[in-house]
Amino acid sequence: xxxxxxxxxxxxxxxxxxxxxxxxxxxxxxxxxxxxxxxxxxxxxxxxxxxxxxxxxxxxxxxxxxxxxxxxxxxxxxxxxxxxxxxxxxxxxxxxxxxxxxxxxxxxxxxxxxxxxxxxxxxxxxxxxxxxxxxxxxxxxxxxxxxxxxxxxxxxxxxxxxxxxxxxxxxxxxxxxxxxxxxxxxxxxxxxxxxxxxxxxxxxxxxxxxxxxxxxxxxxxxxxxxxxxxxxxxxxxxxxxxxxxxxxxxxxxxxxxxxxxxxxxxxxxxxxxxxxxxxxxxxxxxxxxxxxxxxxxxxxxxxxxxxxxxxxxxxxxxxxxxxxxxxxxxxxxxxxxxxxxxxxxxxxxxxxxxxxxxxxxxxxxxxxxxxxxxxxxxxxxxxxxxxxxxxxxxxxxxxxxxxxxxxxxxxxxxxxx
Amino acid sequence: xxxxxxxxxxxxxxxxxxxxxxxxxxxxxxxxxxxxxxxxxxxxxxxxxxxxxxxxxxxxxxxxxxxxxxxxxxxxxxxxxxxxxxxxxxxxxxxxxxxxxxxxxxxxxxxxxxxxxxxxxxxxxxxxxxxxxxxxxxxxxxxxxxxxxxxxxxxxxxxxxxxxxxxxxxxxxxxxxxxxxxxxxxxxxxxxxxxxxxxxxxxxxxxxxxxxxxxxxxxxxxxxxxxxxxxxxxxxxxxxxxxxxxxxxxxxxxxxxxxxxxxxxxxxxxxxxxxxxxxxxxxxxxxxxxxxxxxxxxxxxxxxxxxxxxxxxxxxxxxxxxxxxxxxxxxxxxxxxxxxxxxxxxxxxxxxxxxxxxxxxxxxxxxxxxxxxxxxxxxxxxxxxxxxxxxxxxxxxxxxxxxxxxxxxxxxxxxxxxxxxxxxxxxxxxxxxxxxxxxxxxxxxxxxxxxxxxxxxxxxxxxxxxxxxxxxxxxxxxxxxxxxxxxxxxxxxxxxxxxxxxxxxxxxxxxxxxxxxxxxxxxxxxxxxxxxxxxxxxxxxxxxxx
Numbered sequence: 001x002x003x004x005x006x007x008x009x010x011x012x013x014x015x016x017x018x019x020x021x022x023x024x025x026x027x028x029x030x031x032x033x034x035x036x037x038x039x040x041x042x043x044x045x046x047x048x049x050x051x052x053x054x055x056x057x058x059x060x061x062x063x064x065x066x067x068x069x070x071x072x073x074x075x076x077x078x079x080x081x082x083x084x085x086x087x088x089x090x091x092x093x094x095x096x097x098x099x100x101x102x103x104x105x106x107x108x109x110x111x112x113x114x115x116x117x118x119x120x121x122x123x124x125x126x127x128x129x130x131x132x133x134x135x136x137x138x139x140x141x142x143x144x145x146x147x148x149x150x151x152x153x154x155x156x157x158x159x160x161x162x163x164x165x166x167x168x169x170x171x172x173x174x175x176x177x178x179x180x181x182x183x184x185x186x187x188x189x190x191x192x193x194x195x196x197x198x199x200x201x202x203x204x205x206x207x208x209x210x211x212x213x214x215x216x217x218x219x220x221x222x223x224x225x226x227x228x229x230x231x232x233x234x235x236x237x238x239x240x241x242x243x244x245x246x247x248x249x250x251x252x253x254x255x256x257x258x259x260x261x262x263x264x265x266x267x268x269x270x271x272x273x274x275x276x277x278x279x280x281x282x283x284x285x286x287x288x289x290x291x292x293x294x295x296x297x298x299x300x301x302x303x304x305x306x307x308x309x310x311x312x313x314x315x316x317x318x319x320x321x322x323x324x325x326x327x328x329x330x331x332x333x334x335x336x337x338x339x340x341x342x343x344x345x346x347x348x349x350x351x352x353x354x355x356x357x358x359x360x361x362x363x364x365x366x367x368x369x370x371x372x373x374x375x376x377x378x379x380x381x382x383x384x385x386x387x388x389x390x391x392x393x394x395x396x397x398x399x400x401x402x403x404x405x406x407x408x409x410x411x412x413x414x415x416x417x
Numbered sequence: 418x419x420x421x422x423x424x425x426x427x428x429x430x431x432x433x434x435x436x437x438x439x440x441x442x443x444x445x446x447x448x449x450x451x452x453x454x455x456x457x458x459x460x461x462x463x464x465x466x467x468x469x470x471x472x473x474x475x476x477x478x479x480x481x482x483x484x485x486x487x488x489x490x491x492x493x494x495x496x497x498x499x500x501x502x503x504x505x506x507x508x509x510x511x512x513x514x515x516x517x518x519x520x521x522x523x524x525x526x527x528x529x530x531x532x533x534x535x536x537x538x539x540x541x542x543x544x545x546x547x548x549x550x551x552x553x554x555x556x557x558x559x560x561x562x563x564x565x566x567x568x569x570x571x572x573x574x575x576x577x578x579x580x581x582x583x584x585x586x587x588x589x590x591x592x593x594x595x596x597x598x599x600x601x602x603x604x605x606x607x608x609x610x611x612x613x614x615x616x617x618x619x620x621x622x623x624x625x626x627x628x629x630x631x632x633x634x635x636x637x638x639x640x641x642x643x644x645x646x647x648x649x650x651x652x653x654x655x656x657x658x659x660x661x662x663x664x665x666x667x668x669x670x671x672x673x674x675x676x677x678x679x680x681x682x683x684x685x686x687x688x689x690x691x692x693x694x695x696x697x698x699x700x701x702x703x704x705x706x707x708x709x710x711x712x713x714x715x716x717x718x719x720x721x722x723x724x725x726x727x728x729x730x731x732x733x734x735x736x737x738x739x740x741x742x743x744x745x746x747x748x749x750x751x752x753x754x755x756x757x758x759x760x761x762x763x764x765x766x767x768x769x770x771x772x773x774x775x776x777x778x779x780x781x782x783x784x785x786x787x788x789x790x791x792x793x794x795x796x797x798x799x800x801x802x803x804x805x806x807x808x809x810x811x812x813x814x815x816x817x818x819x820x821x822x823x824x825x826x827x828x829x830x831x832x833x834x835x836x837x838x839x840x841x842x843x844x845x846x847x848x849x850x851x852x853x854x855x856x857x858x859x860x861x862x863x864x865x866x867x868x869x870x871x872x873x874x875x876x877x878x879x880x881x882x883x884x885x886x887x888x889x890x891x892x893x894x895x896x897x898x899x900x901x902x903x904x905x906x907x908x909x910x911x912x913x914x915x916x917x918x919x920x921x922x923x924x925x926x927x928x929x930x931x932x933x934x935x936x937x938x939x940x941x942x943x944x945x946x947x948x949x950x951x952x953x954x955x956x957x958x959x960x961x962x963x
Contacts, residue, residue, distance in 0.1 A: 016493070017476045021452025041418075043512035043541060048427040049455045052463075062422040062796070071542045073418055074516070083418035090420050094774070107450045107513035110479070140452025141479040141513070349500060368457030368469065375467035 005338045010324070015347025018368050019297060019322055020053075020384075021140030022148025023104060027054045028387060029152055029198070030063035032173050035099040036202040038064040039091065040138070041084070041116060042106030065091065069108055084119050085126075088133070098131055100202035102152060105137035132159065132202075144322040146220040146298045146387060149173060153197055156205060157227040160197075163207035168194045168254050169233065171225065172218025175390035176200070182241075182393055185251060188268045191258045197224075208233050213257045215250065217241060217392055219332070220299040222325045239331045242300075243307035243401075244276040247394040249331075272394045279398035280311060286405040288313035290361040293354075296320035296346050297366055297383040304364070304386070306335045312401050316340050317360045320351065362408060381407050423773045423793045425748035425811055429539035429549025430511045431456055435623075435647075436553040437507055438470040439594040442627040443557070444503035446494050448486075448521045449511035451476040463814050464595050473497035475514075482517065490521045491528060498530055505561065505628040506530065507553065509537030533628065535560045545771070547646040547723070547749060550594060554623055555650045561631050566658050573660030576638050577686035586685040587619040588664075589637040591652055592644030594623050598726060598810045602823035603643065607668065610826045614678060614690060623647075635659040639684055643667060643825070646723055646749055669729035671695045671702055671737055671830045699827035701834045705738055712847060713838065717932060719744035719785035721768065721776050721794055722809030724752030726824070728759045730789050730808050733833060735763060744768065744783040746776065773797075784931030787841060792816070802862060803928075804840035840867070842928065851926045862927045912938055913948045921951040936961050 023046055026038040040046045047066035054064070067087045072078040084103075092098060101123075103116045120135040127133070136151030137143060143151060153171070168191055170182065179196055186194045195206035212233035214225060219240050229235065238253035239246040248269050255265045292314045294301040301321045308314040316336075320343045326333070336342075343351070355363055355378065363373055363380045370380040381404055391400040426432075430447060437445035438460050447453070453474060460470045475493045477486055498506065508525040522536025535556050539549045579586040590607060593600035601624075608618050619637040620630055634640075634655060640663045642652045652663040662684055668677035678690040696702050704710065718740040720730045724747045734740040745760045746768025747753065753769045760767035768779050777797040780788060788798045788805040792813050798805035807816055808824075823829040842850070842864050850859060859865060914922070925933045933954070940957035941949050 016454075016474055017451050018454045018457070019451060020455060021450070023452070024455075044421075044424055044426075044428040044545065045430075045453060045512050045541070047421050047424040048431065049452070051423055052427075052455065052459060061800070065420060065422040066424070067418045068421050068424075069418060069542060071540075074542060078418070080418070087418050087420045107452070108516060111482075111513055111516045139479075140450040141477065141482065144451065349496070367462050368454055369461075371461045371465065371467055372469045 004334055005336050005340070007333070007336065007338070007340055007342060011318075011341065011343035013343055013345045013347040013350065016349065017144075017296075017322070017346045018348050018366055019346070020145040020366070021049070021107070022138030022143030022145065022151055023049055023106065023140075024053055024145055025138060025148025025152060026050055026064050026104065028173060029149060030054075032198050032200065033100070033202040034063070035097065036063075036102060037091065037095060037098045037100075038102045038104055039088070040064070040066040040104045040106055041109045041114060042066055042069065042104075043108045044068055046106045046108075061095065069112075074112065080114055081119055081122070085123065088123055092127070092131060101131050101133045102155070103133060103135045104148075104152075105135065105139055107139045107141050110137060110139045110141060134159070144296075146218070146300075147323070149218070150221045150223050153221060153224040154227045156198065156202075157208070157224065157231065160205050160231070161207040162209050162231070164209035164211050164232065165207075166211040166258070167207070167213070168192065168258070169206055169208065169212050169214050169228070170194065170196045170217050171214050171228070172216060172221055173198060173387075174217050174392055178390045178392050178396060181395060182251075185268065185272075185393075186254065189251065189255050189258075189260050189265060191254050191260060197228075213254065215254050216328065218300075219303060219325075219328055220323075222328060225328065237331055239306065239335060240303040241392045242303045242397075243311045244273055244280065244394050244397045245311060245335075246303060246307060246332075247276075247392065247397065248273055251394075269394070276394045276397045280401055283398055283401035283405045284312050286408060287401065289315065290408065291315045291317050291358070292404075293317040293358060293360040293363045294319050295351065295355075295363065295365040295369065295383070296322040296343070297364075298387055299323060299325075300383075300386055301364070302329055302332045302336070302342070305340065306332055307397075307400065308404060309337050309340075310335065311397065312404070314362075314404075317358045318343055318351075318354065320344075320346065322346070362404060364404075379407050379411055419772075421773065423796060425771050425773070425791065425793060426546035427456075427459075428512055428541045429544045429546060429552070430509055430537075430541065431459070432546040432549025432551070432647075433507060433509055433537055433539060433553040434460075434470060434472055435546075435550050435594045435596050436557065437472060438466070439623040440626050440628070442504040442629070443471060443507065444497055444501050444505075445470075445472045445507040445509070446475075446490075446497050446521065446525070447472055447509055447511060448475045448477075448490050448493075448514035448519060450513045451478050453511050453513075459596060463812070464817055465814070466595070471501065471503070473501075477514075486517060487519045487524060490519050491524050494521070494525050494528060494530070498532070503532065503628075505533040505535065505557065507535050507537055507557070509539055510541070512541035515541050533560050548751060550647045551650050551751075554647060555654060557628070558631055558634060558651055559654065561628055562634065562658075565632065565635065567660075571660075574638075576662050576684055579638055580686065585615055585617045586638045586687065587617040587636075588639045588641050588681070588685075589619050589634060589661075590621045590641050590643055592642060592646070592648030593621060594644070594647055596810060596812070597644055597647065598723075598808070598812060598816070599822055599824050599829075600624055600644070601817075602821050603825040603829065605821075606823040606826035606828050607641070607643065610668070610674070610678070611681075614682065615687065616681070616685065635661065637661060639664055639681070641681070645725055645752060645755075649751070667725050667729055668825045669726065669829060670733040670833070671699050671827075672732060673729055674699075674826055674830070695827070699830045701737060701830035704834050710739075710838075713841070714739045716740045716787055716841065717743045717783070717785045717929075718787045718789060719780050719783050719803075720808075721746045721748075721780075721788075721790045723747060723791075724749035724756050726809035727756055729824075731759050731763060733830075734789070734837075737830075738834075738837070740787070743785050744779055746770065746779065777801075781931075782935070784929075784935055786928045787837070789837065801931075804842075804864075806837050806840055808837075840864075847926065854924070911947060912941055915948050915950045917951040918949040918954055921954045933958070 116135040120133040123133040134155040136155040138148040208231045210232040214235040236253040238250045241247040241250040305319040318341045324344045370382045373380050460466045508522045525534045640652045642665050655661045666677045668674040727747045742763050747756045748771040757767045789808045792811050937957040
């Protein structure tokens with residue numbers, strides 16, 4: 001790796017935060033594992049959040065729901081455990097094909113200290129053989145947006161079967177097409193067996209053990225990594241598979257761990273790198289020299305900033321992240337250009353003042369801010385799309401760049417005279 | 418604990434946000450955990466607003482709970498007032514903040530902010546969004562108008578005082594808000610309608626009003642309660658304390674618009690409107706009378722919505738489109754009585770519930786040909802394969818259209834005619850599918866005028882081959898579970914459909930088949946018939962046609 005860049009001191013901010021809570025992770029996890037159901041234990045606010053995010057899709061069979069706490073539950077008039085058993089019973093009667101039930105904690109359930117972990121254990125025992133019940137917290141007070149996936153996956157870790165054979169485990173949600181493509185490439189490299197967490201079926205869990213090497217597809221999985229490491233797995237340090245450079249380094253890290261000859265790696269990957277760079281050329285022309293401001297949202301911000309500056313030539317004004325795990329981000333930080341201003345946390349109004357003062361060419365931000373900033377004449381790229389899009393791997397580098405070029409291109413296209 | 422797959426209303430603080438975001442110059446400090454800012458998206462994405470809602474959230478996190486969350490509240494309040502300089506301030510809690518009891522409203526009251534502060538007490542575990550909106554609007558007006566209330570016992574202003582004052586009569590339009598159903602265009606339509614009848618609009622609130630505007634509420638000659646869910650309590654309070662009469666007829670539908678104009682004219686002492694005005698101004702009466710609409714007669718329709726839109730829809734469906742209303746309900750408990758009355762006029766029992774599953778079950782039992790509901794009913798209708806149109810909140814982004822799309826007044830009736838008839842199969846297609854069932858393109862359930870031919874997938878040749886096979890060989894068992902989920906326990910009473918019975922049932926056009934099936938099974942059970950043959954089906958048909 002290149003020499004460590006000189007970065008100004010991290011800007012640590014606290015104040016109003018405009019971010020999603022971890023419950024939002026349900027919006028993509030329910031599609032990754034269609035045989036799972038996500039039952040939030042919380043308030044009407046939680047139910048409203050999830051349906052506002054996902055309710056534009058029309059579901060013949062809902063994949064998520066909320067056990068809404070009532071006054072009787074708060075006053076202790078109703079036994080919370082009995083109530084939960086009843087609600088789960090009703091749900092499973094309607095949806096007998098559910099194989100894994102996630103009991104998802106929320107702010108209200110955490111504040112009143114409802115022990116959902118114990119409830120999950122109890123219900124699993126009662127329904128043995130039919131449905132596995134696990135628990136994680138997606139509450140706003142503890143988790144930000146993608147950290148919900150971290151909770152869900154780390155709740156699955158204890159259920160993984162033990163196996164100490166050598167294998168590669170890809171950790172973090174990948175789009176199906178991307179996953180298939182990466183598996184093909186690992187096969188060409190002679191790396192394998194390769195499994196994914198989360199799997200496509202919640203019952204088809206990969207094994208874990210001393211021979212397991214972890215390749216992190218997503219940067220927001222701190223707890224999951226630690227849980228897997230406690231079960232003997234070892235993380236392969238690498239930047240994340242965003243862009244040509246990051247993806248090549250990512251695959252090469254796995255190849256090295258599986259003692260694949262460097263010449264073989266070059267033989268398989270370098271043609272892809274060459275093609276990927278070519279595909280990036282027209283996009284780089286649109287993005288080069290443009291000033292980019294990333295507001296905190298998903299923890300994808302640092303790898304994205306690295307890709308957009310090094311491979312697309314963008315200038316970084318500020319790179320915000322909701323939470324900075326320096327261990328998981330070490331390889332990424334080393335690749336950032338000198339002088340990159342990082343910020344962790346948020347004081348929304350002050351950050352918006354910095355946005356307005358800097359007048360960046362593109363702001364990556366959440367949907368609560370995007371249209372208002374557009375109305376102020378500032379181009380935006382809404383950040384949530386990045387967790388819903390196939391962006392990983394060398395072959396996806398141009399698609400990833402296009403997500404950022406598209407709003408700028410659109411501004412050039414539209415005219416009213 | 419209550420299992421909720423879809424919720425009809427958000428929590429009450431979202432109702433309060435609707436009031437704040439609908440108005441100008443009003444700010445809302447909301448004590449809420451990190452993540453509750455999702456509600457901003459309702460306004461920036463669904464309503465497609467070009468500015469952030471005027472809401473400051475404290476966004477506390479777990480680590481704040483160990484410290485002084487009350488200090489966080491006062492800091493947020495001070496910063497919001499300094500930065501946004503509102504005319505008035507709302508202060509309240511979300512559901513999680515309600516549990517930690519920092520009393521933000523009381524804190525704000527003690528800060529000497531020098532502006533009106535409304536302390537919102539919205540019980541998040543027992544009340545919901547519309548209640549929160551109504552309570553917020555009421556408390557805000559009460560706070561602002563407290564000092565202008567006439568002394569008890571003062572005489573009421575006469576609604577026709579405009580005559581002696583030598584001006585046109587003026588009314589307030591109360592209730593329209595963001596995230597309400599088509600409020601933006603309803604106001605425009607009603608404003609135009611009133612203008613044509615010589616009536617001025619004094620104030621529209623909350624949508625577009627400032628707190629200082631609300632001080633002008635009492636100078637109107639009457640209050641028009643356009644959306645009772647939001648403005649009902651305020652209108653009653655203004656009537657009690659300022660003597661302003663209220664018009665509660667909601668002008669959705671041709672008949673309701675005519676009644677609205679008649680009643681308002683009578684209230685204000687104006688000449689009654691021309692009796693043929695509806696025919697001149699709305700196309701619905703002619704479109705509905707024209708022969709192309711004859712096949713709409715008796716179409717079975719299931720209605721579930723907020724109370725205002727449900728009641729209006731039931732009258733339009735029954736009186737103006739000639740449908741048969743087979744189910745009517747609402748999630749608005751506050752207005753349950755009004756919906757019960759409307760249902761009983763139609764010989765129905767109203768379904769008052771906020772349980773999505775209960776609505777889905779009632780819909781399945783009623784086996785309608787058309788569902789008029791909310792965004793939530795689109796899910797159940799998809800499951801049951803029934804055409805559906807959205808008539809009320811909760812809504813999603815496609816129901817905040819760019820085009821002019823009111824529900825109220827003459828143009829609203831035009832919009833309603835188009836959007837309710839559109840999902841139904843067109844008349845010619847309906848006839849031909851009833852006659853010829855073996856087509857390779859126009860298969861059962863197919864609606865070729867819809868882009869996706871919904872609800873059934875057009876299967877082309879494969880499906881046609883299957884249709885031929887069905888016609889010539891014993892049919893496979895009916896998908897009774899998908900037709901009538903959990904509503905018809907076929908095992909009970911051991912009802913068996915014979916092969917010829919099932920074949921006869923298949924010949925019934927798909928959109929009425931659910932009802933025929935229910936009727937036949939009821940008939941068989943009532944007559945203690947164990948097996949349903951083709952003849953039993955025809956017996957039942959004759960029995961129910963009496």
